[in-house]
Amino acid sequence: MDKILVNLDLKHDPTSLLQKAAVMANQYGAALELFCCCYNRSITHGYMFDKEQELKAEHAYIRQVEEKLEKLSLPLIEQGLEVGFDVAWNRHRGEGVVRQVLRHQPDLLMHGIQPHTRLGHYLFASVDWQIARKSPVPVLFVKDRPWNEITRITACIDPLHEGDEHAKLDREIMAQSYKLAQEGMGELRVLHCYNTLPHEAIFDEHLITDYEALQDKVETLHLRRCNLLLEEYGLSTDSYQVDMLKGESDLIISNYAKHNEIDIITMGAVARSVFDRLLVGSTIEHVVDHVDCDVLLVKPDGFICPVEE
Structure with missing residues (x-):
């Protein structure tokens, strides 16, 4: 990992995000790029009939944000880290962040998410979904x-x-998790959640009489598929690092993360329909909302970004 892009929202305290970015940069010897996508509606509307003054006000606002980023970068530089910073003016913050990713070509984007008002839980905002x-x-x-x-x-x-x-996607999940664990001196675990067919959902009398055999067949298939993937990393479903748990994945993952004091959960996103929000499934939203650890979201190899630089 050579470059890490850190997306900052200066409306919120960036301390935790910057501390973790420093840890990652130290572990991998990576350069940090602090980034803020800013926009001020008052400037756009206040100078509606004077484009020249609007641009001057916009540039002055950007300079103020740059000064804040420069101030935040100084403690990181004092730690011996290579740190740069950049600011972009874009009313669509999520898209602006993605455009910066395309320009900067980092290996990782770090993005802070804020607690939702509901009992301190977290919830993806529109910017988070865009990213x-x-x-x-x-x-x-x-x-x-x-x-x-x-x-x-x-x-x-x-x-x-x-x-x-x-x-x-699973190979990308394993590759990114393995990289974090190996290079960052971390501890890697693998979790697979699966469901078998409930007895009450079977209406074929022949299947009902052989319900246990059907369950065994399903479990065997999950074991075989998991082992095919895990053997590339010297693991198997018998390894102490691997857990296969039966149940609803969102609840299992949340409870597992809490019980095992997990720091980072790696999950994947697959396009499921033409509707925007369905690209990232409800499982990810539920997990992000209910765990207090960080979530690393990856895409399958060959993913095509819908945004152009």
Whole structure:
């Protein structure tokens, strides 16, 4: 990992995000680029009939933001890190961040998400969804909770996902998680959640009489697919690092992260329909909303970014 782009929202305290960015940069010897996509509606509307003055006000506002980023970069530079900063004016902040990714070509985008008003939970805002859907590089959604001394990383795989052709997404999930664990001196775990067919959902009398055999067949298929993926990393479903749990994935992942004090959960996004919000499934939204750890979102190899630079 050579370059990390850190997206900052200066309306919120960036301390936790910058601390984690510094840890990542130190571990990988990576350069940091602090970025802020800003926009002030008052400037656009206030100088509606004087374009020249509007541009002057816009540039002055950008300079103020640059000064704030420069101030935030100084402690990082004092740690011996290579740090740059950049500001862009764009009313569509999510798209502006993705355009910066295309320009800067980082290996990772770090993006802080804020607690929702509901009981302190987190919830994807429109900007978060834009970034999650469109970023061509992995996105680490960062929360305020500090990491353990040895970072605990969990790769959430699903080799039987109907939208994941040839398990491309799972391979990317494993590759990114393995990279974090190996290079960052972290601890890697692998989690696969799956469901078997409930007895009450079977209406064929022949299947009802052989229900246990059907369940065994399903579990065997999950084991076989997981082992095909895991053997590339010297792991198997018998490894102590691997857990296969039966149940609804969003609830299982949330409980698993809390019980095992996980720092980073790695998940994937697959396009499921033409509707924007469905690119990232409800499972990811539920997990982000209910866990207090960070979530690394990756795309399958060959993902085409819908935004042009």
